Amino acid sequence: MAFEGLSERLQATMQKIRGKGKVSEQDVKDMMREVRLALLEADVNFKVVKSFVxxxxxxxxxxxxxxSLTPGQQVIKVVKEELTTLMGGEQSKINLSAKPPTVIMMVGLQGAGxxxxxxxxxxxxxxxxxxxPLLVAGDIYRPAAIKQLETLGKQLSFPVFSMGDKESPVTIAKEAIAKAKEEHHDVVLLDTxxxxxVDEDLMNELKQMKEIAQPDEILLVVDAMTGQDAVNVAKSFDDLLGLTGVVLTKLDGDTRGGAALSIRSVTEKPIKFVGMGEKMDALESFHPERMAQRILGMGDVMSLIEKAQDNVDQDRAKELEQKMRTMSFTFDDFLEQMGQVRNMGPLDELLKMIPGANKMKGLDNMQIDEKQLNHVEAIIKSMTNAEKENPEIMNASRRxxxxxxxxxxxxxxxxxxxxxxxMKKMMKQMTNMQGKKGKKRGGMNFPFMQ
Structure with a gap:
């Protein structure tokens, strides 16, 4: 997962200094030596590491x-603030034109996604x-690139503008923008x-497209797993095109995270989005402060709340809460709730967004087994409606x-x-507490938590 190696090293280093009532210069030097090694191992640009340290x-x-009264905590605060600054400081939002359509050029090397x-x-x-949006098939060279975009458009219910592979990308861009104005599309996404x-022919063509399209955004798509190569590619494209931002793909598969920590500092171009999975909704706005908190094990409550708002039906959630209160919560309800949570992303990643979860007993090394989740789903789907409503009727033969x-x-x-x-008994007790502190109960240990 993203930043896994760096996160473990930095958290271990921070832990040594966290509770100290007094911090000496030697303590700071020792800590920064560890931080330097952690960043270099994460494939962060050495000049960036030197400046950061x-x-x-x-x-x-x-x-x-x-x-200060808590120097250890203050040092960690400094590290978090500087990590945030390193990745851009504040979230950089997408530029949307006041006069539609907004034109966005997607550029990058083959294989970046x-x-x-x-x-x-x-x-x-x-x-x-x-x-x-109107999607535009401007990649006429890669076999099946046009077909791929058309398939995505159909899957997501977006129109795709294509003129085949005989017209030049410059002509396609010009005609696509005219078509967008005619059909009232407020965004044009040019897939180039x-x-x-990086070669001269590619850059000349992209320069011509830029002159014709006058894009509001030129977003470079780079594979985070290529490490320092991603930074070098970004610099080359920026020198020739003048990028407005970067999209890092496959960040969920890069355990090092060096590209995310280097690219902003080296190119001075903001990371606007990050790809965190293969699903078509797995593209997230990049928040430097939230990412710094995740790296240091401080959680990311805001992202967790946003994921819940995007994936959980609020009205249905209220209904389920009422069912829990009245003990009428069924296996069908449980299956529905499990599906909504799974739509938010990998469960182990969601746990990392909870502040302090990495220090909670039993959660620090807990692995979520997706196969076991599938087993739970299969078991519930093998029950009859009567069994889902009344589990007490499940005798030995039914089981x-x-x-x-x-x-x-x-x-x-x-x-x-x-x-x-x-779980039903525990949830009823929790919902009936109404803020009062109840007796401490043992935690649930579901079969998909190993």
Whole structure:
């Protein structure tokens, strides 16, 4: 997962200094030596590392920190603030033209995920900005690139403008913008051609497209897993085109995160979006402060809330709460709720957004087994409607049938039924507390939490 290696090293380093009532210059030097190694191992640009370490060291041994009541906490605060600054400081939002259509050029090398990201960005613009995008198939060189964009357009219900692979991309861009104005599309997303490396022909063509399209945004799509190469590619494109922002793809698969920490500092261009999965809704706005908090194990409550708002039906959530209060919560309700949570993303990633979850006993090394989640789903779907409504009618023969129908064991079925009953009792107790402190109960241990 993103920043996993860096996060573990930095959190271990911060832990050594966190509770210290007194911090010496030597303590800071020792800590910064560890930080330097952690950043270099994460493939962060060495010049960026040098500058970061120098800035943090100077601030950490300053009077405000050394003479504070909690110097250890102050040093960590400095590290978080400088990490945030390193990644851009504040969120950089997408530029939307006051006079539609907004034209966005998607550029980058082959294999970075440019075409897929074009579809994902269109999805974000519709959901969060209430826009009506037109996708434009401007990559006439890569085999099946036009077909890929058309397939994405059909999947997401977006129109795709194409003139085949015989017309030049410059002509396609010009005609597409005219078509967008005619059909009242307020955003034009130009999917452009890539190459295996930066070359003169590619750049000349993109320059011509830029002159014709006059884009409001030129977003470079780069693969985060390429590390320092991503930074070099960004610099080359920016020198020749003048980028307005960067989209990092496959950040969820890069355990190092060096590109995300280097690219802003080296190019001075903001990271606007990050790809955090293969699903078409797995494109997130990039928030430097939230990412810094995640790296340091401080959680990311705001992103968690936004994910919940985007994926959970609020009216249905109120209904489920009422069912929990009255003990009428069924296996069907549980299955629905589990589906909504799974739509928010990988569960282990969601747990990391909860402040302090990495220090909670049992959660620090907990692995979420997606196969076990599938088993839970299969068990519930193998029940009859009557069994889902009234689990108490499930006798031995019924449980044997459910196990056979779901491809699981009787023990797994028994465990799920028992835990579901415990969960209902616990949720009723929690919802009836009305803010009062109740007796401490043992935590739930679902079969998909190993």
């Amino acid at each position: 120098k800035t943090v060291s100077e601030r950490a041994i300053g009077q405000d920190v050394m003479k 440019k075409t897929t990201t074009t579809g994902k960005l269109a999805n974000v613009l519709r959901k969060k900005y209430n826009k009506n 051609a890539g190459r295996l490396h 044997k049938r459910i196990a056979a129908g779901s491809g699981t064991s009787i023990q797994q079925v028994n465990r799920l039924i028992k835990q579901f009953d415990e």
